[in-house]
Structure formats: C-alpha cells, structure tokens
Amino acid sequence: MERRVERRFDVPASNVALKIDTFSGSVRIEASDGNTIEVVVVQSADVTTEAAMDDRLAALDLVMTQQDGTVMLTADYRKYAVFSWKSWPPVALSYEIKVPRRCDVQVFAREGSIVVGSLQGRVVLGNEAGGIFTRDIDGPVTARSKSGEIAITAATGAIDASTASGNITVGRAGSSTRLSSDGGYIELQQASGEVKISGNGSDAKVGFTTPIAYPVDIAVSGGSIMLVVESGGAATFDLRSSMFGKVSVRGAIPLKVTAGKPGRSKLQATLNGGGPVIMARASGGSVVLRGVEPLPEARAENPNGSVGP
Template sequence: MKISIRHLVFAGLMSASVLVAHARIERVVEKSFPVSGAGTLRVETQGGGIRVTPAADNVIRVTVTQRINASTEAEADELLKKLELTFEPAGNDLRVVAKYEKKPIGFTWGSWPPVAVDLAVSLPAAYATQLNTSGGAITVGDLLGHAVLRTSGGSIKLGRMGGTVDAHTSGGAITLAAARGRVELKTSGGNIAVGDVQGPAELSTSGGGIKVDNVAGALNAHTSGGSIRAGITGPIKEACTLSTSGGSVTVSVDKSAAFQLDASTSGGGVDASGLTITLESTKRDRSRLAGAVNGGGPLLKLRSSGGGISVRAN
C-alpha cells in the first residue's frame, strides 16, 4: 500500500487541528469563609478531584480549578456558562457544588463534561466531611470529624482520622493512615492499605489485596483478587472474618489473646505458630485448623480459595 507525502501532510494537519480543538484553559476561583466553630463541609463535583487539608485558623478556604476543553478564552467563557458553581454557607457548615449540565442526548464527540473541576479546601481540623465526585481522586488530611467519601473514578487517600470513616470508590486504591472510630472502606478496583484502627473495620475489594497494620476492634475483610495481611492488637473482643478468593491470608495476634480459631483453605495449607490450641478434632487436616486458643473466645474465621493461611503469635 502506497501513501503519498501529500496524504501524510494532510493527516498531520488534521491531527494538529484536533489538538488545538482540545486545548485546555484553566481558570481559578478562590473563596474564604470565616467560621466560629466545628461544622460540616459538603462537596459535590464531577470530572475532578477533591483535596481537604486541616488549617491553623478558623477560616474555610476553597480553591476551585476549572480545566476547560477550549481553544480560545471566548469559547471557555461560553462553556463556563453551563457550569453550576455554588457556595452555600449555613452557620458553620459549607456546601460547595460544581456540576455541569447533563450530557445532550445523542452526543458522541469528545469527552463530557467539557469542564473538569478540582477543589482544594483547607478548614479547621474539627470539621466533618461529606465529599462526592464522579471523576477524580479524594485526599483528606488529618481531621477529627466523621468522613463520608464517594468517588466513581479515582483513589482515596486518608490521613489520621479522628471520627468514623465511610469511603467507597469504584475505580482506585484506598489508603488510611489511622482512625479512632469505626471504618468502612470499599473499592471495586484497587488495594486497601490501613495503618492503625482503634474501632471496628469493614474492608472490601474486588480487585486487589488488603493490608492492615493494627486493628483493635472487630475486623471483617474480604477480597476477590488478592491476599490479606492483618495484625490484631490486644485481646480479640469481637468476631473477626478474613476471606479471599484469590490469595493467601496472614494474621498476627497477641500471644495471650483468647479466641476460637476456624481456618480453612482450598488452595494451600493452614499453619499456626506460637499458639496454644485445643483442637476440635484429633484428626489432622492440612487444609483446615479449628479449635480454642488460650481457652477460647470470639471467633476468628479465616478463609481462602487461592492460597495458604498463616496465623502468628506476637
């Protein structure tokens, strides 16, 4: 097949015109809201990320970065007319909304929406947060209030949280440095990594592994696509369940913890080191181990379909 120079030049010009048509222009909007105490920040946006960090004073500062798919400033102005950007203070609470008009029926050219919005907020550390984005990552620094976080297309990264945490994403990893309260983390497309959690933890992923450094309350962790590694500190106060369909399970427990162990795998062996176990059955089974540890107590249930199970005493 022969391609003439003229055709190559024409194709190059067409590519260049497409790039120009998809040039990106940025606009920045900044707002400040003095507050007198703790409150709740609510953010709703599409096509961008959300970042929230603690501030040293009693002022909420919001920086909105608008990324516009436009080739001229005039075109950008026209596209921004269809963006809903509102700031709604109510006492110490603040609601920020950044949404573009609905996608036209039958629209096929380019990406939608043509304006993506990233929000960066600094606020007093005592604030609670309710953050929702359909197209970006969520990052939250060290805050004391409860946090409810939702994203359909990005990762979630959390610092040292003082309240309860409820975080869901359909397309990324979740990391949490620490939490004092109850934790619920769920992702359909990434790993979950947790540091120190003082309350109960519910962790679920369909596409990655789970790693927990230390948890003091009940732990329920499930993955369909990776391994689980967890450390349970102190006595086991409530029933815990760790299960995976695609990897191994490794758990470390306090050597003095009293619990009922029920570990079973169809993809490897079960190993328990440093534990004093009164077995439910005298029959040895490489793929299952069940019995009372240090006299028994709450149930520690471990399941794997794709790897071995290991329980270690610290």
C-alpha cells in the same frame, strides 16, 4: 488555560461541615486552626483563547452555598453540552480546601482523587473512578470507590470501606472495621475492634494488637489470608482453606490445637488459653497464621541520661 475561583466562609466554632458533590475533579482537604472554610477551585481546559474558555465554562454549574455551619459545593456539567466535546471532561476541576480541624466532611466525586488530611469529625467519601486517601481521622470513616484504591492511615471511629476492583489499605483501626472488595488486595495493619472482611478474588492480610478483645470474621473467595498475631495475645482460631490449599503456622506461637492440624485445610486452636474467635475462610486459597514477638515496652529516660523504668 486556567481560571481560579476563591471563596471564604466564616463558620461557628462547632457543628461545622463541608459537603461536596462534583461531576469531576481532584479534591484535597486540609485542616487549619481558624474558624473559616477557604475554597480554591482551579478550572482548566485545553483551549488557547479567553472566548473559548468562556464557551466551556458557560455549561459548567459551580455553586457554593452556606447554611449555618455547613458549606456546600456542587459542580455539574449540563448534559446537552457533552456531545459537543471530543474529550471528557470539557473543564477539569481541582479543589484545594482548608477547613477547621473539627469538621465533618462529605465528598462525592465521579473521577479524580480525594485526599483528606488529619481531622476531627465524621468523614464520608465516595468516588467512582478515582482513589481515596485519608490521614489520621479522629472519628468514623466511610469510603466507597468503584475502580480506585482506598487508603486510610488511621481512624478512632468505625471504618467501613469497600471497592469494586481497587485495593484497600487501613493502618490503625481504633474501633470496628468492615472492609470488602471484588478483586482488590485488602490489608488491615492494626486491628483493635471487631473486624469483618469479605473479598471476591481478593487476598487479605490482618495484623492484631494485644490484647485481642473482639471477634473477627474474614472470608475471601479466590484468594488467600494472612493473620499476624503477637505471641502474647489470647485468642481462639477457626481457620479453613480450600480443599486444594492449606493452613500454615509460622513463627514462634504457643498454639494448642483442638481440631485439624497445620498443613491441612482446617485448623482450630487456642492461643494462651483462648479468647475472642478469629475466624478465617479462604475458599480458593490458603491461610497463614504468623506469630511475632510483641514490641518491647518503652522505658523512661532518667535525668542523668540513663534509661530506666
């Protein structure tokens, strides 16, 4: 059986924020063009009568408040009722929320997925037993999950993400990036700012855009590292694998080796005269440096249909 709770909050044109703290439930937040925050909470329980549903909801504390431009949602289930139910949670919650496109978002959930659409603002997300996904965020993103995966499509601000066991995938990073996981796969597809990655029992893959302007520090234990670099970039590499692994170089990349050599456990080299230091340590695995050709620059289309500069 389901019950729906719907609320609408008028908010100012600036300094808007949404804060959610829920004991359970999936959360989906999308942007709209208005100056309102629209909230729909679907409450569901495995019961067949209205009286039984009332009984379940009697122990649920769902509070929605507003203070200036900040809307706060909290949901908790009173502890004394926990032992009377055979399964958890007694009431499942699902949040469907629309916010102004420029809005700070803060969500903490104990279980259930968190999905945030394309927004402008600061995004802070925490989840104990569920995944986290964001689309393009014009601002910084902080994400924490114990057992769920984290996927961030893009962010213009600093990214700070960590998991206890889940994978982390970041598409485009427009600023500094800090990622860490214990046992999960870590991937940063396009690094632009300073990068620091740490993993325990984790493999890591990092791709770089040209020009490379900031230092990089990657360290994993019990896993391997792959670096993907455009051949036209400039960087200084300090790469080390475990004594049982090796540092490999793939693709056409004009390296000048200064210490060690490809195929051994250590390689120090410069690319196109050197630049910011890319340091990679794989204590328990190998390191692969792969060179790729840069993408061709787009050319404008002339009015007559031909393509030219």
